[in-house]
Each structure stands twice: as structure tokens, then as C-alpha cells.
Amino acid sequence: MNDYNLNEADYLLREHVNAIKGSIDQIYYGLLNYLSEDEQKKFLSYLKNQSDSLQDVLYKSIVERANKINELNLQLLKSNKELSLLKQSLEEKVDKRTREIKKIQHVTIFALARLAESRDQETGDHLGRIRKYCWIIARELSNSKQYKGYIDNRYVSNIFHSSPLHDIGKVGITDSILLKPGKLTVEEFDVMKSHTIIGGKTLEDAEKQLRKKTKSFLSMGKNIAYCHHEKWDGSGYPFGLKGTEIPLSARIVALADVYDALTSKRIYKESMTHQVAKDIIYQGSEKHFDPVIVEAFYKLEDRFLEISKKY
Numbered sequence: 481m482n483d484y485n486l487n488e489a490d491y492l493l494r495e496h497v498n499a500i501k502g503s504i505d506q507i508y509y510g511l512l513n514y515l516s517e518d519e520q521k522k523f524l525s526y527l528k529n530q531s532d533s534l535q536d537v538l539y540k541s542i543v544e545r546a547n548k549i550n551e552l553n554l555q556l557l558k559s560n561k562e563l564s565l566l567k568q569s570l571e572e573k574v575d576k577r578t579r580e581i582k583k584i585q586h587v588t589i590f591a592l593a594r595l596a597e598s599r600d601q602e603t604g605d606h607l608g609r610i611r612k613y614c615w616i617i618a619r620e621l622s623n624s625k626q627y628k629g630y631i632d633n634r635y636v637s638n639i640f641h642s643s644p645l646h647d648i649g650k651v652g653i654t655d656s657i658l659l660k661p662g663k664l665t666v667e668e669f670d671v672m673k674s675h676t677i678i679g680g681k682t683l684e685d686a687e688k689q690l691r692k693k694t695k696s697f698l699s700m701g702k703n704i705a706y707c708h709h710e711k712w713d714g715s716g717y718p719f720g721l722k723g724t725e726i727p728l729s730a731r732i733v734a735l736a737d738v739y740d741a742l743t744s745k746r747i748y749k750e751s752m753t754h755q756v757a758k759d760i761i762y763q764g765s766e767k768h769f770d771p772v773i774v775e776a777f778y779k780l781e782d783r784f785l786e787i788s789k790k791y
Contacts, residue, residue, distance in 0.1 A: 589701075593644040605791045606740060607644040612787050613736035614643040614729075620776040627728075639729050642701035646708045646733050649679025661747050673709070676718045680706030703727035708734050711768045723770075731770040735761060735777055738768070743788050754785045 593607055618639050622631035650658060653675050657668045664672060683702040707721060707730035714722030726734075742757035752760075758781060765774040777784065 589641065589698075590644055593648050597647065597650075606744065609740050609787055609791045610646070610733070610736050611640050611643045612791070613739065613784060614732050615640045616780050616783050616787075617732050617736065617773060617776050620780055621732075621772070624772070624776075626772060631728075638697040638700045639732065642697040642704055642729070643733050643736070645679065645683060645701040646704045646737060647675060647679065648682065649675035649677065649705060652678040659747060663748070673717050676706055676709055700727075700729045704730050704733050706730070708737060710734070712770055713767045716768075726770075731773055735769050735773050738764075739777070739784060740788070754781070754788065 590607070597607055615636060618631055618636045621627045622636065653672060657664065657671055660668070680702055683698055683705055687698045687702055704727070706718070707726050710716035710719065710721045710726045710730060711734075712723060712726070712731070714720055716726075739757050739761060742752045742760060743754060745751040758778075761769060761774060761777060765771045
């Protein structure tokens with residue numbers, strides 16, 4: 481109840497009390513008409529000698545009750561305001577702490593991915609480029625009819641943070657194979673392919689530790705680690721998934737990873753130009769790559785070139 485309503489209520493109470501007092505006065509005067517002159521004097525003397533007349537007692541009782549109600553309402557208003565400020569302060573602290581925890585989680589996970597990548601000194605800022613490529617592709621797809629509503633800001637954020645985990649399974653591959661300058665044998669390539677299972681299983685186990693029903697960026701990271709070497713036509717590994725059986729996040733990373741591998745120097749090859757990489761990706765549409773993602777890449781090729789040169 482606000483101050484205006486409290487004042488209004490007090491005014492109405494006083495009006496009612498005055499009306500009651502008026503009615504009681506009428507009763508008194510009516511009674512006097514039935515009394516003799518001596519009885520009237522005694523009655524009036526009695527009323528005069530009373531410290532509190534009936535109407536005064538009634539008025540005071542009502543006013544005291546109204547004042548108590550008014551005081552309680554003011555205390556409630558003050559308490560509510562204090563509670564509101566306390567709630568706001570707690571919400572701000574919780575929000576700040578949540579953001580700090582998320583930042584720590586993201587930094588820790590990225591550091592682990594860096595650790596796995598650090599064994600290959602020639603990849604440069606591969607992880608930094610990958611997540612930027614994935615971020616701009618996801619943003620572009622979010623505006624398409626096909627993925628509008630499915631790819632939201634949270635999805636874009638998750639793929640930015642989870643895409644660097646795509647090769648985390650390589651930590652389980654021996655240096656003799658991982659850093660081999662020449663072409664791998666069939667047996668060695670089979671071992672190399674196992675990094676998808678190692679990475680996916682590791683992130684799957686980590687995700688289970690969260691015991692959350694909601695999907696985190698680790699859930700997306702798991703899908704990416706398992707499936708970023710799957711191909712649109714079903715000829716990829718490790719599961720031979722085809723088309724939309726492959727998680728969208730893994731299809732995005734597949735193109736970004738190949739582009740970065742083509743345009744970067746590796747221990748077993750020299751870097752290729754943007755145009756050559758672009759042609760290879762175009763030729764791989766509907767074979768290696770999701771054609772919708774290839775189309776998005778074409779719209780963003782200037783951004784890809786800019787990122788590859790800057791980082």
C-alpha cells in the first residue's frame with residue numbers, strides 16, 4: 481500500500497468516526513428530552529466528569545488501530561525495499577561468480593587443447609584460427625532459413641569454445657606417427673585415426689561427471705572430437721556417418737579444419753594459397769563437405785583469408 485492510499489484510508493476512517501460521533505450525540509440529545517431538568521443536569525455532569533466519553537474512546541480506538549496498520553505497512557515497505565536490494569546484490573554476485581567460473585573452465589579447456597597441439601610446433605595458432613572460422617560460419621548459418629532458430633547465440637558461443645577440442649585425442653598418438661615427416665603407412669594411419677575415439681571418449685567421460693541434463697559445450701566438443709573426420713558422402717571415419725547423421729558442429733569444424741590444414745605449413749607439406757584451398761573445398765562439396773556449409777564458406781571467404789593472414 482503506498483503513501484497516497486494510507487492517507488486516503490486515514491481520511492475515510494476519520495470521516496466514519498465523525499459520523500458515528502454525530503449519531504451518538506443525536507442519541508444523547510434524544511435521551512435528554514425524556515429526562516427531567518434535574519436528571520438532565522446529573523446526566524450532563526456525568527458525561528463532563530468522564531475523562532473519556534464513549535465517542536472519544538471509539539475514536540481513539542479506531543485511530544490507534546489505523547496508526548498501527550499504517551506503521552506496519554511502512555515497516556513492510558522498508559523491509560521489502562531492503563529485501564529487494566539484498567536480492568539484487570546477491571543476483572549480481574552470483575552472476576559475476578558464474579561468469580568467472582565459466583571463464584576459468586573455458587581457459588582451462590583451451591589450455592588442455594593447446595597442450596595436445598604443442599607437440600607439433602608447425603601448427604602455429606591453429607586452434608585460434610579454427611575457432612574463429614567456426615564462429616563466423618555458425619553466425620552465417622544462424623541467418624539461413626535452414627538453421628535460423630536452431631543456431632542461437634549459445635550455439636555460436638559453444639562452438640567457439642568447443643572447436644579447439646577437435647584434435648585433443650592426438651595426445652594419445654605417439655610422436656613417431658604424429659610428427660612423421662613422410663606419408664603414413666596404412667597401419668600408422670589406422671593408429672592416427674584413433675585420435676577421434678580417444679578424444680571423443682575422453683570428453684564423453686568428462687561430460688558424464690557434470691551430471692547435467694542440459695547440454696554444455698563439452699557435449700558439442702565430444703561430437704566434434706568423434707566426428708570431425710566424417711564425410712558428407714559417408715566415406716569418413718571413425719563411424720562412416722553420412723549427411724545429416726554427422727552432427728552439425730562436426731560438419732562445420734570439418735571444413736574449417738581442412739581449410740586451415742591446406743593453408744598452413746605442416747611437417748609433411750608446404751602451405752597452399754587461399755585460391756587453391758577454396759577450389760579443393762568447392763570440389764569436396766557433397767562429397768567431403770556439407771554443401772550448405774560450403775555455400776556459407778563462399779560468402780565468408782574474404783573473412784577466412786583475413787583470419788588466415790592475421791593469425
